[in-house]
Each structure stands twice: as structure tokens, then as C-alpha cells.
Amino acid sequence: MxxxxxxxxxxxxxxxxxxxxxxxxxxxxxxxxxxxxxxxxxxxxxxxxxxxxxxxxxxxxxxxxxxxxxxxxxxxxxxxxxxxxxxxxxxxxxxxxxxxxxxxxxxxxxxxxPPTTSTAPVKPIPGLHRNPAPAAPQPAADALDQILDRTRHGVDRTLARATVSPTQLDLLEERLLDLRRQYLVTAPVPTLGLMLPDLEEIQLLASERQPATVQMRLSEMTAVLATLVADALMKLGRLRQSGAWYATARAAADDSTDTDLRARVRAQAAMLPYYYGPLTTAVALSREARILARHHLTPTAAFSAAAEARALARHGDTTRAHEAIQRARDAFDRASTGDPDDAFAFPERRLLLYLSGALTYLGHTHEAERVQTRALTLYGSHGGIDPALIHLDQAICLARERHLSEACRLATSAYLELPPGQRTELLEARAHDVLSSIPERMRSAPAARELGEALALPTSGK
Incomplete structure (x- = not known):
């Protein structure tokens, strides 16, 4: 077809x-x-x-x-x-x-x-202005049989009708997988331009009546794309729109029967309050994701626990943060990591990114340093926002160890080495966290002033 x-x-x-x-x-x-x-x-x-x-x-x-x-x-x-x-x-x-x-x-x-352009009057449709002739009476039993058959045929037609074929769905999912791979290496603004046309096409299909299995697949695709749109908007600092798209993603995921997807969307949504607040929301979303995924040996179980660990550590809940770190490591060891170049996978480098944040806020700088070094090795030449976030965690650790100038220089280079399209509001906010880790009396030092000047440059979200 x-x-x-x-x-x-x-x-x-x-x-x-x-x-x-x-x-x-x-x-x-x-x-x-x-x-x-x-x-x-x-x-x-x-x-x-x-x-x-x-x-x-x-x-x-x-x-x-x-x-x-x-x-x-x-x-x-x-x-x-x-x-x-x-x-x-x-x-x-x-x-x-x-x-x-x-x-x-x-x-x-x-x-x-159809009538020609002749000036002759058009012949009216027979019976156009007459009242309909009364129907001949039928025995009650025959009438009931007719209604039953007519209704059943209508139901059968509705159930059988679909405006999308299995081949179309497979092609859509192939395009979606390609978008998930491109997402990791494309700046937020152009990636939105890539995703929105496919999302519109999916919604056009979903707006028409489809069989239940088809509708669920369309809902799952909607949840994935809406999550990536929300994530891109978060990176650009468009917080209200990001929150609204995360809510849409959760509604779409809940419309499916995929519990793992429902957990994944919530764990992803926890990033918005983790970076911009309130932290209590980040903890609640990641915990809800962890509970949904707790009986599944999937990367999402590790992702949910790691997201909860990071949020708890930043919130100051030390005991539960340590417990969540252990859960994340245990879950990751039992799960298959999947394609590392898929934005919806959770390879080791992503686990270490989350553990870097958790250990940084727990004050375990030496363990955080080992995790950060391993993570950057795994990212290798993989550019983008994630390695920059790890460098900014390193800078916060240096600031807490009183290596203030080194912390500012590392944060400045991590920020400026990104191309302008990836130098987003999220990175700016995270770099400001480095400045906040420096005692106020030291913020006039040359390295701190240089970082402040770098952050005054326009971002891709402005």
C-alpha cells in the first residue's frame, strides 16, 4: 500500500x-x-x-x-x-x-x-421538495433482526477500518529511531525542526479512528517525540513550554500499555525540576518512575534510580541518595544497555553522568572524579551537552576543594568550546552553579570574571 x-x-x-x-x-x-x-x-x-x-x-x-x-x-x-x-x-x-x-x-x-453551460433550467432532483413516503410497517421481530444486523455490520466496519497500514507504522518507527540517533548530535533548535513535522503526521493519523493496537503504537511514538521536544525546550531555557510538553508526553505514555515507557518519560521529566527547581518535584517524578520500573530488568530501572539519586543528593537527603546510587548500579548491572547512540537508551556513560551529579552534591569529590574521568573516556569524541555537563560537575568539585581559579577556567572552557547552537540556557544555568560554589569575596578574581563574561554571551535559547 x-x-x-x-x-x-x-x-x-x-x-x-x-x-x-x-x-x-x-x-x-x-x-x-x-x-x-x-x-x-x-x-x-x-x-x-x-x-x-x-x-x-x-x-x-x-x-x-x-x-x-x-x-x-x-x-x-x-x-x-x-x-x-x-x-x-x-x-x-x-x-x-x-x-x-x-x-x-x-x-x-x-x-x-453534470449540467452543461446551457441556459436551460436544471432539472430538479426527483422528490427534492416532497415529504418522504412513509415506510411500510414491518413485524416487530423482523424490525429487531434488521436493527441487530445493521448495528453489528456498523460495529464490524468501525473495528476493521484503519487509515494507516502496518507498513506505514513500521516506516514511521524507522524514522523515529533515526531522529533519536540524530538528537544526540544535533543542537536543540534544528532538532526541533526535524521532529515537529513527524509529530504532526503522527497526530494526523491518531486523530482518526484506528484499531486499538495501532492507536497504542501511535501513542508510544507521540510519547517519545514529545519527550524529546520537551528536553530540547528545557535545554533552551523555555521552561513553561518544556513543562507543558513533558505533561503531553506523560499523557501519551499513559495512553499505552508500555509500563517501561511510562517510567522512562517520568524519569526524563525529572530533569526539568532538577536543573531549575523545585527539587521536591524532581524527587517525586524520579521516585514514581523508579516504582513503575522496579519489576523490569531494563535500562529504565537504572535510569530512574540514578535520576532519583541525583535529585536526592542535590536536595540534601544523603542517606536515601546513597541507597538510590546502589539501586542504580545494581539495576544497570542486570539490564541490557541497548544502542548507545539512541537518545532513549541508557548506556554506561549516561549512568556515570547521573552518578557524577549525585556524588558531586554529596561532596564525595574523589569518587566523583573517578566517575567523571571514566564517563569522559566513554564519551570520547562524542561532542554535545552531556560531556560539558560532566566538566561543569568537575568544576564544582574543584571549587569545593578550594581550587577556585582552576574551577572557573574549566567551566569557562567547557562552556565556550561548545558551538553556539549547543551553548544553551541549561549550560548557562549549570555554569552559574559553579560561580555560586565560589565564596562571594572571591568572585572578583580574574578567572571568575572571565567566566562571568563568557556567560554574558548570547545563548541559543535567546
Whole structure:
């Protein structure tokens, strides 16, 4: 089955048809061929009608027509998407009149020839202004049987109808996996431009009735993309929008049956309050994620525990932070790490990034240094925000060890070595944490002033 194009493609063809004066049949045939839709649907798109607008036009045209079929959005969608479900002959004739074409032009049977430009009056539709003839009475049992059969057929059609094929879903998931890989090496602003068109396409499919299994897959894809959008916005310092997108991601994840995904989205969402507050929210979200993932031997269980450890350590809850660190290490040892180049994986280097933050705020500078060195070795030439965050943790440790000038120089180089597109509000906020770790009387030292000047440069979120 060919992949259907977005509605904007039909709109562009419709505009061209109007500009160049194409006949209705030519416009519909072009849309049908280009967008991989049936001729009946193509005629509606050529008119620029939604399903409801087409139904309203049909009802207006057939008002008072004896025995005219009652058509709603559901019925019209079935005729458009399931060629085997053809309307009866009289209804085909009415649809031909609605779109001013022949039944062949609609891909159906029957015929109707639109009026010519002659000045002769148009012959009215038979029975247009007459009251419908009363239906012949039927025995009660027969009527019940008809209602039962009609209702069952309607339910069967609804359950069987879908506007997306398994192949389309597989292709969407392949594109999504590619986006997850690109996310790790692309700056936040361009990565938003890559993700939003695919998210719009997924929502277009999800807005139409789909079988439950298809709907769940679309919800899962929505949860992943919404999480990455929220993360990019967080890095840019757009906190209100980031929080709203994280809420959308959680709602989409909860619409699926994937408990691991529900946990993952919450652990990811905990980053926003970890960096910007309140820390109590970061602790609550990461704990909720850890509870959801506790019976699963997946990287998400390790991620959730590591996120909780980092939030607890920064919040000053030393005992529970140590317990969470141990849970994270134990869970990681039991789980398969997956593809390290996938933004939704949790390889060792990401675990060490989180443990770096936890150990830094616990004041275990020597252990933190070992973790940071190992993490930077694993990142290697992998540029981006994560290695810079580890360098800033190192700078905070140096400041706490009273190596103030060295701390400021390390923070300055970590910040400035990033390309401008990745020098985001998040990095600026984290570098300000380094300055906050320095006694106020020492902030006028040359290295501290140099760091302050670097932070005054524009970020990609401004």
C-alpha cells in the first residue's frame, strides 16, 4: 500500500487546479494519483471539504428526497477508504450529483452527467421538495433482526477500518529511531525542526479512528517525540513550554500499555525540576518512575534510580541518595544497555553522568572524579551537552576543594568550546552553579570574571 501524503499536498494541488482552471475530474484524478487516495475521497479533497462539510452539503442537497440514505462522517469515511463497501445505486447517483461528476469519476457504479453551460433550467432532483413516503410497517421481530444486523455490520466496519497500514507504522518507527540517533548530535533548535513535522503526521493519523493496537503504537511514538521536544525546550531555557510538553508526553505514555515507557518519560521529566527547581518535584517524578520500573530488568530501572539519586543528593537527603546510587548500579548491572547512540537508551556513560551529579552534591569529590574521568573516556569524541555537563560537575568539585581559579577556567572552557547552537540556557544555568560554589569575596578574581563574561554571551535559547 502506498504511503498517503499529508492533507497539505492535496491543498497545494487544489490551489493549482483553481489557478489553472482544471475540470473537477482532472483535479480529483491528480490528487488520487499523487496522494494515494480513492477517487471518492479525492473529489472531496478537491472541493476542500472536511468529512463534516461534505456530509452537511449532502444533507442540504437531499433534504426532502424520498428514501435518500442517511449519511454521517463515519459512513462517508467507510465509502472513501474501503472500496468493497459501496453505497447503493440511488446513493451513488446522489454522490455523483454532489460532486458533479459521473460514477466512473468517483470510482463507483451508476452515472450522472453534470449540467452543461446551457441556459436551460436544471432539472430538479426527483422528490427534492416532497415529504418522504412513509415506510411500510414491518413485524416487530423482523424490525429487531434488521436493527441487530445493521448495528453489528456498523460495529464490524468501525473495528476493521484503519487509515494507516502496518507498513506505514513500521516506516514511521524507522524514522523515529533515526531522529533519536540524530538528537544526540544535533543542537536543540534544528532538532526541533526535524521532529515537529513527524509529530504532526503522527497526530494526523491518531486523530482518526484506528484499531486499538495501532492507536497504542501511535501513542508510544507521540510519547517519545514529545519527550524529546520537551528536553530540547528545557535545554533552551523555555521552561513553561518544556513543562507543558513533558505533561503531553506523560499523557501519551499513559495512553499505552508500555509500563517501561511510562517510567522512562517520568524519569526524563525529572530533569526539568532538577536543573531549575523545585527539587521536591524532581524527587517525586524520579521516585514514581523508579516504582513503575522496579519489576523490569531494563535500562529504565537504572535510569530512574540514578535520576532519583541525583535529585536526592542535590536536595540534601544523603542517606536515601546513597541507597538510590546502589539501586542504580545494581539495576544497570542486570539490564541490557541497548544502542548507545539512541537518545532513549541508557548506556554506561549516561549512568556515570547521573552518578557524577549525585556524588558531586554529596561532596564525595574523589569518587566523583573517578566517575567523571571514566564517563569522559566513554564519551570520547562524542561532542554535545552531556560531556560539558560532566566538566561543569568537575568544576564544582574543584571549587569545593578550594581550587577556585582552576574551577572557573574549566567551566569557562567547557562552556565556550561548545558551538553556539549547543551553548544553551541549561549550560548557562549549570555554569552559574559553579560561580555560586565560589565564596562571594572571591568572585572578583580574574578567572571568575572571565567566566562571568563568557556567560554574558548570547545563548541559543535567546
Amino acid at each position: 502506498a504511503e498517503r501524503h499529508p492533507a497539505s499536498c492535496a491543498a497545494r494541488l487544489r490551489d493549482r487546479a483553481e489557478t489553472e482552471g482544471w475540470p473537477a475530474d482532472q483535479a480529483a484524478a491528480t490528487i488520487s494519483q499523487c496522494c494515494s487516495v480513492g477517487l471518492l475521497r479525492a473529489h472531496r479533497l478537491a472541493q476542500g471539504w472536511t468529512l463534516q462539510q461534505a456530509v452537511d452539503a449532502y444533507r442540504t442537497m437531499t433534504r426532502g428526497v424520498a428514501r435518500a440514505a442517511r449519511v454521517d462522517q463515519e459512513q462517508l469515511r467507510i465509502w472513501e477508504t474501503r472500496p468493497a463497501r459501496r453505497p447503493r445505486a440511488q446513493t451513488i447517483d446522489l454522490l455523483c450529483r454532489l460532486y458533479e461528476t459521473s460514477a466512473e469519476g468517483l470510482g463507483l457504479t451508476g452515472d450522472y452527467t
